[in-house]
Amino acid sequence: MKNILNSLDKAFENKVRLGIMSVLMVNDKIDFISLKDLLGVTDGNLASHLKNLEKKEYISFEKDFVDRKPNTTYKATLAGKNAFKAHIDAIEKLLNNK
Template identity: 80%
Template structure:
């Protein structure tokens, strides 16, 4: 049992970070406002969780202007995708 628990990634223990990575796993990229609406969180709350995932190199961000308005989009890195898959596999193994 201990070995399975060791495979869980603390970065994904929070439901907001779990939601962020879930959205980024099924989309090439997702903009800040879409993530905020999808997860039902405040700007500050979302920003802090995104920063946490950025520090782990699990996500990247891209800033651009769309019709003169700034837009920030996020995407999962290969490292992030791999870590998230391992985390989900550990949960599935724990449930067996």
């Protein structure tokens, strides 16, 4: 059991970061406003969790303009996808452990 617990990634222990990665695993990319609305969090809360995942290089972002307004989109990196899959696999092992 201890080895399984060591497989859990602390980056995904927070429900907002878990939500961010869950959304990015099933979407190629998503913009900040859509992600904020989907998760039901504040701008500042989301921004801090996105920054945390950026520092781990689990997500990347792109800034552009839509109708002259800044628009930031996020996507999961390959490292982020692999880390998240490993985290979910560890949870499944814990759930199936008899």
